[in-house]
Amino acid sequence: MAVPKRKQTPSRTGMRRSNTMKYSSKNVIEDKKSGEYRLSHHLDLKTGMYKGRQVLDPKD
Numbered sequence: 492m493a494v495p496k497r498k499q500t501p502s503r504t505g506m507r508r509s510n511t512m513k514y515s516s517k518n519v520i521e522d523k524k525s526g527e528y529r530l531s532h533h534l535d536l537k538t539g540m541y542k543g544r545q546v547l548d549p550k551d
Contacts, residue, residue, distance in 0.1 A: 520531045522538075529535050539547035 518530050519528050521528055522535055524540070525535060525538055527535060527537060534541035534546055536547075537549060539545055539549045
């Protein structure tokens with residue numbers, strides 16, 4: 492059985508993960524009301540809306 496000789500550093504782990512954890516184009520959606528693009532399951536910072544509810548005061 493293959494066993495690593497040394498523990499992998501956090502830097503090395505982060506470098507490996509950096510390529511796999513990028514945002515995919517499937518995650519970006521167009522907002523129904525404002526027409527702005529945003530990540531799915533994230534609130535819209537311009538309007539402050541999330542799932543049809545007002546969560547934050549909108550940015551001026």
